[in-house]
Amino acid sequence: MNAAIDRRLAVAPMLDWTDRHCRYFHRLISDRVLLYTEMVTCPAILRGDRDKYLGFSPEENPVALQLGGSDPADLAACARIAEDLGYAEINLNVGCPSDRVQKGRFGACLMKEPELVAECFAAMQNAVTIPVTIKSRIGVDDDDAYESFVSFITTVQAAGCDTFIIHARKALLQGLSPKQNRTVPPLKYHYAHDLKAAHPELTVVVNGGIDTVAVAQSHWQQVDGVMVGRAFWNDPWLIREMHEALGFAPMQRDRDAVLTAYVAYCQAMLQQGLSLHWLIRPILGLFHGLPGNKKWKSHLVTEGPRRKDDVSVIAEAREWVKHVS
Template sequence: MQPIDPSDFRLTVAPMMDWTDRHCRYFHRLLSPHARLYTEMVTSAALVRGQQLRLLEHSQQEHPVALQLGGSDARELATAARYGADAGYDEINLNVGCPSDRVQSGRFGACLMYEPALVGDCVKAMRDAVDVPVTVKCRIGVDDQDDYADLQHFTETMLGAGVEVLVVHARKAWLKGLSPKENREIPPLDYQRVYRLKREFPQLTVVINGGISTVEEVQAQLGHVDGVMLGRAAYHDPYLLAQVEAALYGEPLPERAHMLQRMRPYIEAELARGAALKHISRHLLGLYQGQPGARGFRRTLSEGAHLPGAGWGLVEQALAPQRVAA
């Protein structure tokens, strides 16, 4: 098993269904050379029973990049983890945080916080199968798990299974009655519970997730935990990644237009492979968030990217007013 360096987890970008596909991750890597990136959740069943190994496709430029798996069958997860490691992923992460009904019906995601022993068995099987780190992403609790003792017991079980990195979304998940969107907003954040976890388990690399949306908030969180995982904020305002990169690692802050131009070789290569521009450009829409002309930039890409023959010229068209504004 490769040794864990907590500094590798200082800045990470959350796995987000329908968002953090390979095109998104390539763009995020340009914005942040140091961030650890995560795939959308891939079910172990899709890889093992469905043999949908195309879901593991990624670019070498994405590294370090982790594969997030969903499942609860230890043997199947071990096989899926092996597929991921063989495909070159730097980490395998187990989803114990997603609250959606579809995920619950498959007996994975946040409902597994009720079954820490099962999660431990799954983690151990995965660790025995691969040499890359196996990590867990969880919530601070689910439903009526209001006591810190529940999270404490879950963490102790993870440590016993060999987990060295725990990513904690600092909200409880309600498994019934709230949509996944509401589960990201309604249950109150409890950062203090995650801080306590780090204090009581100093040997554990703890990464905090949930509601963090500015450079200043990232820096403040790093005074309490080992790493920060950015989610929706990094997607809707991807330039935030470049700003955090500059603050944490001293990288020069690039111009937005320069970042977009650096996407050109990738976009043109993907279009030549048969990809549609709309599948790539949707991840670029927030680049000018909060800037003059942002609405026009989004509109040009949104309205034109789905048209037949849409290519790099459309991106240049969207970018032209931004150059004038700059």
């Protein structure tokens, strides 16, 4: 048995990207990768269109719902709704630095309020039997000393939380856009590594800038798992490569079989009135780095929006890629 097999692999929550179609596609690539929804706020769930925000296909399972909020009672209510719908984990967003999120007093600014995060965690965990986890940064603004980071973690741990996903850079709450906040502050992986070494009882998953199997492997030696965002979006087959590197049971489907299964899913979604435009986005990177990739993408992005309900656009685009399995 491969010693790496108890290590975790996750696709990061990404607003507008990891929607249900993207997750369905990623699940076809790996039956072991952990999938997270985009962040969904409590008001959206409690007062919005619940099917729009929480609907998912059973085939995506297991899926974690990422919540955005800071009201313990609201978070508990949302966690309960999610558990009833079949979600496998609830994750609290303590990493988003956008102005909108700060105005709502949640996301990354919650790193300044560890007691409140602990209260939110406890309220959610008391409301459900599925695991509740936290995704945080390593700090915000000038408050990014390792000691403050550990103090944040141990305060939340004292409420019972044992799983932390660490985006290993701080967030600057003023002056940087969310996009810049994913590139400008330097990555400090040692915060996550040192946390695991000091608290082996915690499950620590590291996130940020991981884009090759070799880099993931170096983290698996030090922490419990890796979460990957942009690199999986740009090159979804990297999920399969990491799945294999972890020694998980081999997946039978090659790229074409994944595509065939996804086209069947698209047909069902188009029958429900969805536009092809939304369905092609997750597959644009499927042939990343391979001959014909550019033409594959350009066919999809030009024809997809024009022929909104014609799934044969995908088979036509496939013709541009030289044969690969």
